[in-house]
Amino acid sequence: MTRSPFLKRITPQLIILAIVLLLNVLVLPDFFTVKFQNGRLFGNIIDVLNRGAPTALLCVGMTLVIATKGIDLSVGAVMAIAGATAASLVVEGQHWTTAVMGALAVGALCGAWNGILVAFLRIQPIVATLVLMVAGRGIAQLITEGTILTFLDQGLIHLGAGTVLGIPTPILIWLSLGSFAAFLVRRTALGLLIESIGINEASSRLAGINSRVLLLCVYVVSGIGAAVAGVIVTADIQGADANNAGLWLELDAILAVVIGGNSLLGGKFSIVASLLGAMIIQSVNSVILLSGMPPEFNLVIKALLILAILVIQSPKVSHIIYILRASTPPAKVDRPNPAKELKR
């Protein structure tokens, strides 16, 4: 037992990811081949990392929200709002950095709205965020005035379609933000405090934790993550599509968190495992795409693969394994004996 608790925690996700990637290799032997052309890395594995960026960005905030026993259904709609904001700002002639700042501010505002509903008005998270999920696309349409708002600002486009040192920008963005968040929650006491309010908010409050402000914060983080994802998606297609940007992506994000082994009942969480979950989902998408199966099978196959992943992780299955392991009674010598004490 020399493995660190961190590695132990993400082992199931790593195994599943390896299996899904192996499936990719089976349908396309040179899946892992990466070429460097025109100053940019090309390859299927690069595509997985690149296409998975929005889900990965969403699942960071979603992991924190779910750790507090909440859920954020509005992130897809917030993506659309943030994308629309960024696009309309550059169309108005603002510098792209202003546009991005504006989009992030709008994302934070959306998150704060959710957070106030949940933390201060005590509305159930699923209902509270449903409001913005429904209203959000309407707000985005108001911003784009019902059209697909296209733009040619190279600075903004670079965030979605450009590269830095040959690596597509979205990959760098999600990797850096994801690892920053993972680092932040574990190197400060945030992780402990968030887990604690997710497990038992009443106890946490009595222990002196400012649970309301903390709750507000995780929804704000989720909103900002959604805004970044929204900007990337918008920049990638060079236009803000209020109806389709981030559509159903909140569900992928929740799925990524669940595949990451985080309980929807809140408590202990791992951002890294969720990020792996996001990559697993994207790899599943990739298998389906590469297998050349008729597109009408896509969703069904995705559902089946994900069902398989969830069944493997289900508590019932692990309980059965536990029972199988436990059914042999420990020998009586297992009681504390001096020899064992000495060995320690």
Add this chain to the structure above:
Amino acid sequence: MTNDSLPMLHATGISKFFPGTIALDDVDLTLHRGEIHALLGENGAGKSTLIKCLTGVYRRDGGAIMLDGQTVDPTSTNHSQSLGIGTVYQEVNLLPNLTVAENLYLGRQPMRGPFVARRAMNEAARTSLKGFGIDIDPAQPLSTYSVAVQQVVAIARAVEMSGKVLILDEPTASLDLDEVKLLFSVIRQLKSRGIAIVFITHFLDQVFDLCDRATVLRNGQVVGSRVLKDVSQRDIVTLMLGRQLDTAPSAAKSAAVGAPLLQIESLGKSGMLDPFSLTIRKGEVVGLAGLLGSGRTETSKLVFGAVRADSGTMKLNGKDISVTSPRDAVAHGFALCPEDRKTEGIIGDLSVRDNIVLALQARQGWLRPIPRRKVDEIAEHYVRTLDIRLANLDVPIRLLSGGNQQKALLARWLATDPDVLILDEPTRGIDIGAHAEIIALIGRLQQDGMALLVASSEMEELVAYANRVIVLRDRKQVGELVGADITSVNIIKAIAAETRHEALQ
């Protein structure tokens, strides 16, 4: 086919393994007809595991169960119920929004055609409950009645469905004295009907009051079975602990008390607690006594800011302070171990280590994490000084026994080095060894100059450690006892005096 000389239930060689541990090791239990049999042991001794094996919640890994002379093999609670073994748990397992009669007959309602024969059902319920000596309207929702009545309804249901063996798992834990009396009369009646009754409790007085025999478990093994009229409480305690308790729990009470530390001026909240004033000095233990619902818990919550007071002021060291949330309270050096450990105290899934440093960390803020080495140091220090028994610091706290959980919660607050420590029922539901240790700890903290406010329903305890006892009744302060006046008798008198007073009005 019944043979009166045969025991009602005869379990032999019951064993149960959990991965890595032996929960029950070759346990025998014999219950005679019309016997009230106490099952005793510290937390984690194997009482509940034994019950769960007998009622089919767990599959036993070895041993045989003879019920009424026949070998039985219960596979589920339903199965054991139909065999004749009924169980009533501490938390009543009924549906509070259904009527009493519906609860009694749920799943076996008298029918008229496709409809429930409501009137017949109510009538039957009334007769049945009258047989237990309680006369209530069975058409009312169960939640309108006290926990004791609900407890009796649960017993009635269990007896009517099973009728051979009745297992009562800590039925009196949340009852007051009168309610306990009511419950005991019901249990005695069942005894006279020839039912074999298993009674599990932490209250030894009740065991000697009610039971005929006791079986004592320790570490999953039976350490003895005794006829209670032949032994003393001391003998039983010795069996349970495997060592002699020095004396009855007592703390070294020092009379010397320091300067006033916390002055509470007409603090109250309408509908919850009448305004009260209270001064606590350094090195003083102020006890809060009173019956269930008298306002003990409410007082501690108001002082700690867990509930926001709507009137009154507080002064700490002569300076006005405002405490509107537990966060404020912690910042001012207050600490509260709440009554309900599970829902308001522990963070179940977090490790013992994290639970211990939580309050300190919350006070420091998230930006200043306590270094891992320091965390281990603090946790290990309190595990050692409070004698918290655990496999290692990474165990989730929910897996500890009640007493160890309580000690870990005390550690959480002691780590913040509080000036005012509020304890609400610090010894509820914990085993007798930990009980004595916590009382001794209260004495030590007092001598170190801490101010303590302790709410407890155990009068002997208050007598043992309090310098002053505030008596509460109906959500207001009705009396105060100081020094040598603090005796159980006087506390009861203070509570009862008010009753008489009100009766006169």
